[in-house]
Amino acid sequence: MQRPNLTKIALVRVLGCKVNQAEAAAMAAILETKGFTVDSESKEPDLVLVNTCCVTAKAEGKSRRLINRLALEYPSALLVVTGCLAEINPEVGNSAHKSLVMGTFEKDRFATFLDAHSEDESRIVRKGASSCNTYGDLGSPAIPGRSRTFLKVQDGCSQRCTYCIVPIARGPSRSMPRSAVLERAAELDRSGYSEIVLTGIHLGCYGRDLDPSITLEDLLEDLLCEPGRTRYRLSSVEPQEITQRIIDLAANNSRICRHFHVPMQSADDSVLSRMARPYDSAFIRDLTRRILSEIPEACIGLDVMVGFPGEDDRSFENTRAMIEQSGAAYLHVFPFSPRPGTPAAKFGPRVASAVAARRVEELRTLSAKLRQTFHERFLGATLTAVAESEPDPVTGTLIARTDNYIPVRVVARHAEGLFQVKLQEITSEGSLGSVSAYTNAQSKKQNRRNPS
């Protein structure tokens, strides 16, 4: 039954990384400017948008299953498919009666291609990610009631790690102009955000493509020079791009979170060289040591890929042993997933999936231990945190995230601003604590450096 065209409804689904999340939020905001109401619970959407991921075979499978399920569930809706899978396999939208599949170049120009699409036809618009040589800005909407948001400032990657499909799906590295980042950050600060997570596909390459070229640390310094109370968290930064200047900035400035998420992948030199990663295990050891000697309370998270072709027991043990010594606080562990079109898809010898699964389990168990040990170090300490959600209407509690990435469940009056939270108990979820102060910019500087 076609509803009178008063309120067009859009349903938005997203899979994958922080960049995909930020893009989906931006595309949802664009849909609203076009008269759609974005309603994730709608039973009768006019448009269904799926921002897909295909970084692993598992992620690709999830994206395909979601698209097929939504096409079946909402046969009369226009299915719009964007994201990395749409770029790699544009036929993915074929299961729908009417669909619009946008490649990476087109997604960056979402509004234009949506306007150009006549509702009842199915189309694939895809110029090819390699043609993306300028930054396509989807915008970064200010969502009311949120204290924390992602700001995508970079896209694509020009590195060529042998296992990675991302450069094929997203094209070369490109950056949002510096002035646009400063403007956007100021807008988000004025909108009351207390934390901005700077994100990108290869964030550490920020600014190299700009004229004049600048660096991520230049951008951070510029952001810190701007008036405002918002603090900044860096999403993943490649090991070789976590410079001493970035470590110094985080050590000496309360508006940079003491949190480093490092896609290390392996700590075995032979595996790293076959991955074409531009560093070795000695570099990682030195990096974690430099961070923790300058910022002992810093949280280091490591991405680790196990089961890369040729990874034998000894290489795995090299990685496991280095992690144990690294001072890392948590791990994100993934099994190698051969991706079509990448060199590593043809590498051998393959690691048996049962062996890879055992190694994943072993490192995830280690990660739980590292996390517990890290959280326990801050029992009784007071840290600065930001709300990740509104208080639960029943319990009055919410999860607040400290600058060094500890989740603390607290009873809170509201979700605005930054909190001083005292950690009282470590739980499997993270920790329990209490709010000792609702802070604003002025008091934050004093409190932060001397956890009581």
Ligand code: SF4
């Ligand atoms: S740096 Fe390597 S792993 Fe990261 S997106 Fe680029 S190619 Fe992929």
